[in-house]
Amino acid sequence: MALLDASRSILVVIDLQGKLVHMVHRPAMVLEATRRLLRLADLFQVPVVLTEQYPQGIGPTESSIQAAFDGLSTPTFYLEKTSFGCCGDPGFEKLLRAARPGLEPGNRQIVVAGIEAQVCVNQTVLELLASGHEVHLCWDAVSGRGEEHRRHALERMAAAGATLTNHESVAFEWCRDKVHPQFKAMSAIMKEGQP
Numbered sequence: 613m614a615l616l617d618a619s620r621s622i623l624v625v626i627d628l629q630g631k632l633v634h635m636v637h638r639p640a641m642v643l644e645a646t647r648r649l650l651r652l653a654d655l656f657q658v659p660v661v662l663t664e665q666y667p668q669g670i671g672p673t674e675s676s677i678q679a680a681f682d683g684l685s686t687p688t689f690y691l692e693k694t695s696f697g698c699c700g701d702p703g704f705e706k707l708l709r710a711a712r713p714g715l716e717p718g719n720r721q722i723v724v725a726g727i728e729a730q731v732c733v734n735q736t737v738l739e740l741l742a743s744g745h746e747v748h749l750c751w752d753a754v755s756g757r758g759e760e761h762r763r764h765a766l767e768r769m770a771a772a773g774a775t776l777t778n779h780e781s782v783a784f785e786w787c788r789d790k791v792h793p794q795f796k797a798m799s800a801i802m803k804e805g806q807p
């Protein structure tokens with residue numbers, strides 16, 4: 613797997629919805645990492661796809677994630693789905709094409725955050741890999757109902773070819789150099805909440 617390139621990346625945030633998000637392992641970590649990923653995507657002009665699984669039953673996206681998504685200046689896309697894996701909805705590939713016009717699956721780098729690791733995230737990642745995408749899975753922004761569900765799902769996706777990463781690694785790969793005009797803003801995001 614190559615280092616991330618902001619010009620080839622798409623951030624996909626999967627089903628961080630109200631009724632489920634507080635039932636997963638370490639929800640505060642997942643939400644904070646995802647909020648940071650959204651802000652970083654904005655800094656580096658990485659398009660963002662936000663999905664919701666049957667919101668009529670599960671509920672809307674968690675409010676702080678929705679607010680962060682709504683405030684983005686980078687291109688944003690939304691998919692309401694009933695298929696567990698995003699790739700099971702024909703609209704998903706259309707959104708990926710719209711997010712990075714002219715880039716074929718083999719040239720797209722998909723950065724993944726969301727829940728649940730063992731269901732919707734797992735199916736999405738495995739299908740993205742099967743269709744030739746490069747997938748970077750942010751372990752700090754992905755969870756499931758229970759530590760074991762999360763851990764084994766991450767292991768399965770990594771074994772299938774996904775790169776396990778975290779939001780800080782994503783940030784520094786998108787930035788690549790201290791002279792990047794967004795380095796100071798990125799660094800400020802990384803320092804938030806530190807003593």
